[in-house]
Amino acid sequence: MTLTASTSISGTAPSPAELGLRESATFDRATISDIRRAAETGIYDIRGWGAKRALPHFDDLLFLGASMSRYPLEGYREKCGTDVVLGDRYASRPLRLDIPVTIAGMSFGALSANAKEALGRGASAAGTSTTTGDGGMTPEERGQSRNLVYQYLPSRYGMNPDDLRKADAIEIVLGQGAKPGGGGMLLGQKITERVAGMRTLPVGIDQRSASRHPDWTGPDDLEIKIAELREITDWEKPIYVKIGASRPYYDTALAVKAGADVVVLDGMQGGTAATQQVFIEHVGIPTLAAIPQAVQALQELGMHRKVQLIVSGGIRNGADVAKAMALGADAVAIGTAALIALGDNDPAYADEYAKLGSAAGFYDDFQDGRDPAGISTQDPELSARLDPVAAGRRLANYLRVLTMEAQTIARACGKAHLHHLEPEDLVALTVESSAMARVPLAGTQWIPGAGGTGY
Amino acid sequence: MTIIDLVEAATPAAGTSSFDLDADTVRDLNRTLHRAADGERFTVGNPGGRHSIGAGISAELALDVEGHVGYYAAGMNQGGTVTIRGNAGVGVAENMMSGTVRVAGDASQSAGATAHGGLLVIEGNAAARCGISLKGADIVVGGNIGHMSAFMAQAGRMVVCGDAGEALGDSIYETRIYVKGTVASLGADCVAKEMRDEHRAELAELLAAAGLEHNPADFTRYGSARTLYHFNVDNSSAY
Amino acid sequence: MCGIAALQVRNTALRPQMGSLLTGMLCQIIERGPDSAGMAVYNNPDLVAEGFATLSLLGIDLGISARDLERVLGSSLPVGGGTKVRELGDTTLLSAEVDAETLAGAVGASYPGVVVAGRGEHVTVMKSVGNPKDVAERHGLAGMSGTQGLSHTRMATESAVTASGSHPFAVADDLCLVHNGSFSNHASVRRELQRLGVAFDSENDTEVGARYVAHRLSAGDDLETALTNLGKVLDGFYTLVVTTADSMAVVRDPIACKPAIIAETEDYVAIASEFRALAHLPGIESARIFEPEPGRVYTWNL
Numbered sequence: 004m005t006l007t008a009s010t011s012i013s014g015t016a017p018s019p020a021e022l023g024l025r026e027s028a029t030f031d032r033a034t035i036s037d038i039r040r041a042a043e044t045g046i047y048d049i050r051g052w053g054a055k056r057a058l059p060h061f062d063d064l065l066f067l068g069a070s071m072s073r074y075p076l077e078g079y080r081e082k083c084g085t086d087v088v089l090g091d092r093y094a095s096r097p098l099r100l101d102i103p104v105t106i107a108g109m110s111f112g113a114l115s116a117n118a119k120e121a122l123g124r125g126a127s128a129a130g131t132s133t134t135t136g137d138g139g140m141t142p143e144e145r146g147q148s149r150n151l152v153y154q155y156l157p158s159r160y161g162m163n164p165d166d167l168r169k170a171d172a173i174e175i176v177l178g179q180g181a182k183p184g185g186g187g188m189l190l191g192q193k194i195t196e197r198v199a200g201m202r203t204l205p206v207g208i209d210q211r212s213a214s215r216h217p218d219w220t221g222p223d224d225l226e227i228k229i230a231e232l233r234e235i236t237d238w239e240k241p242i243y244v245k246i247g248a249s250r251p252y253y254d255t256a257l258a259v260k261a262g263a264d265v266v267v268l269d270g271m272q273g274g275t276a277a278t279q280q281v282f283i284e285h286v287g288i289p290t291l292a293a294i295p296q297a298v299q300a301l302q303e304l305g306m307h308r309k310v311q312l313i314v315s316g317g318i319r320n321g322a323d324v325a326k327a328m329a330l331g332a333d334a335v336a337i338g339t340a341a342l343i344a345l346g347d348n349d350p351a352y353a354d355e356y357a358k359l360g361s362a363a364g365f366y367d368d369f370q371d372g373r374d375p376a377g378i379s380t381q382d383p384e385l386s387a388r389l390d391p392v393a394a395g396r397r398l399a400n401y402l403r404v405l406t407m408e409a410q411t412i413a414r415a416c417g418k419a420h421l422h423h424l425e426p427e428d429l430v431a432l433t434v435e436s437s438a439m440a441r442v443p444l445a446g447t448q449w450i451p452g453a454g455g456t457g458y
Numbered sequence: 459m460t461i462i463d464l465v466e467a468a469t470p471a472a473g474t475s476s477f478d479l480d481a482d483t484v485r486d487l488n489r490t491l492h493r494a495a496d497g498e499r500f501t502v503g504n505p506g507g508r509h510s511i512g513a514g515i516s517a518e519l520a521l522d523v524e525g526h527v528g529y530y531a532a533g534m535n536q537g538g539t540v541t542i543r544g545n546a547g548v549g550v551a552e553n554m555m556s557g558t559v560r561v562a563g564d565a566s567q568s569a570g571a572t573a574h575g576g577l578l579v580i581e582g583n584a585a586a587r588c589g590i591s592l593k594g595a596d597i598v599v600g601g602n603i604g605h606m607s608a609f610m611a612q613a614g615r616m617v618v619c620g621d622a623g624e625a626l627g628d629s630i631y632e633t634r635i636y637v638k639g640t641v642a643s644l645g646a647d648c649v650a651k652e653m654r655d656e657h658r659a660e661l662a663e664l665l666a667a668a669g670l671e672h673n674p675a676d677f678t679r680y681g682s683a684r685t686l687y688h689f690n691v692d693n694s695s696a697y
Numbered sequence: 698m699c700g701i702a703a704l705q706v707r708n709t710a711l712r713p714q715m716g717s718l719l720t721g722m723l724c725q726i727i728e729r730g731p732d733s734a735g736m737a738v739y740n741n742p743d744l745v746a747e748g749f750a751t752l753s754l755l756g757i758d759l760g761i762s763a764r765d766l767e768r769v770l771g772s773s774l775p776v777g778g779g780t781k782v783r784e785l786g787d788t789t790l791l792s793a794e795v796d797a798e799t800l801a802g803a804v805g806a807s808y809p810g811v812v813v814a815g816r817g818e819h820v821t822v823m824k825s826v827g828n829p830k831d832v833a834e835r836h837g838l839a840g841m842s843g844t845q846g847l848s849h850t851r852m853a854t855e856s857a858v859t860a861s862g863s864h865p866f867a868v869a870d871d872l873c874l875v876h877n878g879s880f881s882n883h884a885s886v887r888r889e890l891q892r893l894g895v896a897f898d899s900e901n902d903t904e905v906g907a908r909y910v911a912h913r914l915s916a917g918d919d920l921e922t923a924l925t926n927l928g929k930v931l932d933g934f935y936t937l938v939v940t941t942a943d944s945m946a947v948v949r950d951p952i953a954c955k956p957a958i959i960a961e962t963e964d965y966v967a968i969a970s971e972f973r974a975l976a977h978l979p980g981i982e983s984a985r986i987f988e989p990e991p992g993r994v995y996t997w998n999l
Binding site for chain 1: 484485488489492509510513514516528529530533534536548549552553555567568571572574587590591593594609610612613629631632687688
């Protein structure tokens with residue numbers, strides 16, 4: 004959304020608070036602005052980014068570091084492993100990553116070619132994978148990505164068996180956390196000749212992509228689709244199934260039954276390039292609430308750590324990585340955070356954000372294609388601002404920091420590998436997060452809804 | 459004599475490898491097809507409705523299947539000439555890039571879904587969502603097609619010698635559709651269009667390629683009214 | 698999410714083979730639903746008889762001897778005697794010369810935990826968890842004759858993998874329903890039916906469909922009208938196959954994403970989720986093979 008220009012506060016005029024005016028909690032200024040905008044334009048608000056409302060999140064969890072009953076590892080001497088193998092259930096060539104932080108699917112089209120290249124460079128330098136998005140694979144991206152996951156989406160834009168065979172893994176996308184049950188949207192400004200060509204669309208149209216796959220629905224048919232993709236790629240590539248978090252217990256179990264090698268679970272804080280605001284803020288469940296349900300499904304099927312779980316949606320620092328893994332994830336994926344590492348919402352462009360009616364740290368009109376940072380745009384001049392080498396280096400730095408931070412916490416908990424973190428290493432700060440994450444409220448043995456004691 | 463018989467008569471059987479899917483697995487078949495060179499010929503007996511038969515062909519080979527196939531037969535075909543002497547299940551020739559896939563019987567739903575190139579001929583009827591999200595391939599159907607066919611079709615051409623079901627060409631982009639029979643209803647943004655000489659010529663070429671004899675003058679062309687290309691709140695009832 | 702295979706045998710000479718043909722069909726749809734399975738067989742003379750209600754029961758503790766069961770139930774039935782009990786795989790068949798409602802009432806009073814998986818004078822319903830092939834073997838499906846049969850393999854979506862949650866749902870005399878897909882407003886329809894006094898055995902969305910059809914049939918609808926009405930009330934994606942004592946019907950929702958294919962010959966009508974389940978039926982080469990059109994109810998009467 005675009006910030007409405009606030010009334011300028013002159014030196015003498017008292018603020019509303021000073022006047023004793025009370026703002027409605029129900030109809031606050033943002034709400035009033037939304038209603039006015041809807042009434043004026045007749046179009047719902049479309050924006051990028053993920054859910055902006057406050058949600059129970061990883062910040063509401065804390066680790067129990069070692070002291071007497073447990074022994075910590077030495078920070079700079081004793082090894083804490085970070086490697087992860089993804090997709091060794093059926094695929095003859097699983098992915099072997101150095102770090103458990105991957106780059107989530109973001110399309111060329113939503114992002115500039117330079118941004119895609121930078122993601123590939125950063126991920127490769129840090130020893131992890133990156134992922135295509137709706138709209139196909141670009142040579143820049145394939146060239147710069149040591150491990151590239153090829154998304155297989157409902158729209159099948161640019162879907163090509165040659166690229167399928169070039170990929171290191173295939174991710175069948177059912178949905179994403181920002182909009183479980185919704186299709187994609189790319190507005191005309193970003194459908195340049197190259198993007199249109201890759202998607203077989205007329206230049207400059209508003210593109211609405213499908214929410215259901217065109218040739219299968221449901222897990223029974225997905226099983227047949229997975230088998231087809233395995234046949235085409237001669238059973239070499241890991242097949243991921245990505246779901247937006249809404250009913251993750253059932254969806255995870257069904258993905259496993261349909262034959263997935265890896266389940267990718269995206270919580271509602273996960274980002275999007277362009278979706279209706281009402282969808283982003285009101286559909287899906289928080290990442291924190293989604294993970295234990297998915298892990299429970301995997302455990303009940305005897306598939307935890309055999310079918311790997313990648314969690315995304317609001318991962319920002321190494322503590323988030325460690326917490327997601329302690330709750331049972333094998334790896335995490337970052338999208339929004341990766342774009343910020345590249346330079347999205349950089350205060351250096353403060354003046355330009357202001358011209359767009361936004362501000363650094365608030366800019367979310369990714370659909371407009373006018374990103375001053377040159378990331379969520381197809382404008383050649385703006386795109387040229389992003390140096391893919393320098394941006395890739397920033398991303399690699401950030402990925403290494405995430406990993407080292409997660410290791411710091413894991414060592415403090417006495418773990419020689421990040422995968423040895425477990426829910427019992429965590430406590431919750433709030434009743435909500437305790438119920439959702441299924442870890443006890445700090446200082447108690449109480450997990451609301453669990454019916455028993457913590458441990 | 460159908461076109462298949464003609465092709466058969468013209469091609470010697472020598473140098474043909476045979477698979478019997480009551481004995482061989484689909485994996486054996488597809489592994490062999492993926493390693494085959496241009497010009498090689500293969501036949502498949504007892505397909506028994508199995509899935510993914512001939513999926514991922516990437517050479518200009520010929521594959522003849524004697525019987526009914528399941529889902530995704532000839533999926534993502536690149537260059538192969540695949541003949542199915544029977545019915546095809548869901549998503550035959552889905553995402554085909556090039557080559558020819560011919561179904562002598564009927565095709566289930568989503569035939570030719572998202573296909574980018576090549577020619578899909580269905581001599582019988584095709585069920586729902588034929589040519590959904592079509593991206594450039596040509597589809598010729600000898601009989602009728604089911605509802606929501608050519609949904610969101612982006613490019614390529616579709617010929618229907620029989621009737622079309624409900625909501626033909628809903629949210630269509632630049633695909634051209636030719637229908638000889640009746641259309642139960644048109645989907646959002648799909649309209650009948652004028653048949654000009656270039657359309658009759660294009661249609662005659664497609665019918666000839668499919669080996670079907672019809673008079674192009676008997677067909678009506680359908681395509682996008684292009685009113686939904688840019689979101690407009692006044693069209694909200696169409697979404 | 699599931700596989701469906703159903704067969705109505707029109708040629709009496711072929712009826713002894715009904716079970717073996719249905720077993721062959723069922724084995725081709727296992728991947729669509731490996732969790733659990735269920736079968737319904739109509740008019741098998743060894744299992745059912747006119748004038749006798751037969752119940753297919755789940756959850757009878759096999760520690761109870763058949764004789765005890767006969768004695769307990771026989772004493773609580775109005776006529777007494779005439780009660781017969783038979784173990785069939787994981788299913789207990791109970792028959793008596795009374796109406797099914799009375800017999801079910803007697804079972805419910807004596808064994809409250811028992812699930813009545815099938816009821817009527819014509820049908821036997823067998824359901825269990827595990828690989829569908831094993832389920833069919835345990836019940837001896839291949840050796841059964843019959844006029845028609847219905848089978849289902851289940852990949853549980855939002856409810857538990859249990860025998861009672863398996864399809865078919867047989868909630869009225871000789872009525873069976875199987876489903877591939879999922880209803881999106883079943884909770885509301887369930888509440889409305891409950892308000893009208895309908896009781897449920899499971900949390901399964903399919904049971905709502907079965908109860909709705911039974912409710913409409915008892916209100917006077919014929920099968921075709923009941924299924925047409927179902928389409929107006931239940932939202933979602935579905936292929937349904939419904940059988941009664943003498944008929945079989947199939948219907949798909951108007952969007953019709955979930956598959957179904959029909960083969961019709963002089964000898965039989967067969968319906969399955971995928972062609973491979975039909976591939977080995979006799980005379981399939983010359984059968985009329987077609988897919989049911991969206992939103993249209995097809996019925997075949999014996």
